[in-house]
Amino acid sequence: MTTVPVSLTDVRELVDGALRAAVGRLDPRTYRVAAYHLGWTDEEGRPRKTPAGKALRPALALLSARAGLAPPESALPGAVAVELTHAFSLLHDDIMDGDRTRRHRPAAWTVFGEASAILAGDALLALAVEVLLEAPGQGSARAARALTATTRRLITGQALDMDFETRRQISVDECLAMASDKTAALLACSCSIGAVLDGAPESLSDALDAFGADLGIAFQLVDDLLGIWGDPATTGKPALSDLRSRKMSLPIVAALNADRPEAALLAELYARPDLAEDDLEQVAALVEAAGGRAWAEMEAESRIQRAAEHLVSARLPEPVRAEFLHIADFVTRRDH
Numbered sequence: 001m002t003t004v005p006v007s008l009t010d011v012r013e014l015v016d017g018a019l020r021a022a023v024g025r026l027d028p029r030t031y032r033v034a035a036y037h038l039g040w041t042d043e044e045g046r047p048r049k050t051p052a053g054k055a056l057r058p059a060l061a062l063l064s065a066r067a068g069l070a071p072p073e074s075a076l077p078g079a080v081a082v083e084l085t086h087a088f089s090l091l092h093d094d095i096m097d098g099d100r101t102r103r104h105r106p107a108a109w110t111v112f113g114e115a116s117a118i119l120a121g122d123a124l125l126a127l128a129v130e131v132l133l134e135a136p137g138q139g140s141a142r143a144a145r146a147l148t149a150t151t152r153r154l155i156t157g158q159a160l161d162m163d164f165e166t167r168r169q170i171s172v173d174e175c176l177a178m179a180s181d182k183t184a185a186l187l188a189c190s191c192s193i194g195a196v197l198d199g200a201p202e203s204l205s206d207a208l209d210a211f212g213a214d215l216g217i218a219f220q221l222v223d224d225l226l227g228i229w230g231d232p233a234t235t236g237k238p239a240l241s242d243l244r245s246r247k248m249s250l251p252i253v254a255a256l257n258a259d260r261p262e263a264a265l266l267a268e269l270y271a272r273p274d275l276a277e278d279d280l281e282q283v284a285a286l287v288e289a290a291g292g293r294a295w296a297e298m299e300a301e302s303r304i305q306r307a308a309e310h311l312v313s314a315r316l317p318e319p320v321r322a323e324f325l326h327i328a329d330f331v332t333r334r335d336h
């Protein structure tokens, strides 16, 4: 398993208390679902030790405070808010996609029912905004506005993604635009929210945002690669899961649009409603043969390079720039 950067492990210790204090405000019924989804409890509400998720967004939020020379603690409300928003989006996404597994465990909706999981997601999103509005300092309202604008982009991206399910022809650019809203927007917000809370100039927060936008596309490309070729033991998702659910993910869309004979065969197979479990391996092979895998790998690398260039223009303190690059490296090399 690829190792998580040290900064990501430390993040849990810094953020966990504030995250628990925020979620602890929920009524007991909603809390039960949220605490399960966040990995704090099991189905029966008993505490568990393994944290859920990589804590990538809070790590970026804490780093972004240091970009403006503020202590990481000043970005705690931002770190909590982006993790809550991420948790909301996953809760709802699993219901919409009918995904039964999340982070190696049954998805919350399969344990508590769809209605309770929807409510818990709504509650986490409300808490995210609340936490930012309560943050001390001059950047609180600006940060809350940034997060609500980001949430609207998540919703736009999700709506586009749903729309793709009903369409046969999707261009690579359309798919990149969808990923930019659905995934990259929250990573971009995470990369700048600490600086925003600290009242940093827009030139700095914009550069950090631009870094996160490219990082976010690279993140989605790697996620899509793992959704086809990832090892279920590390991803926590069943093998070939994106193909089984006929996702129009980036490697697939790139393969379908390729000027190669395999693209036509792939389109024909992918449109079949009666595709058998045994055919999924063939679909994956066709995506690869049509160049979808190689394109996604190259595009992820090039996005990471572009992201690094934004950091140069942000003129960050060297240790902060190095940590951002460390996380960017983790994003491309991760296996889960």
Ligand SMILES: CC(C)=CCC/C(C)=C/CC/C(C)=C/COP(=O)(O)OP(=O)(O)O
Residues within 6 Å of the ligand: 052, 053, 054, 055, 056, 088, 089, 090, 092, 093, 103, 154, 155, 158, 182, 183, 220, 223, 336
């Ligand atoms: C409005 C709405 C429902 C939007 C849905 C948006 C959505 C679910 C986007 C997917 C983003 C993504 C690849 C998450 C995995 O993050 P991760 O690998 O960092 O997750 P982790 O926390 O488990 O590590």
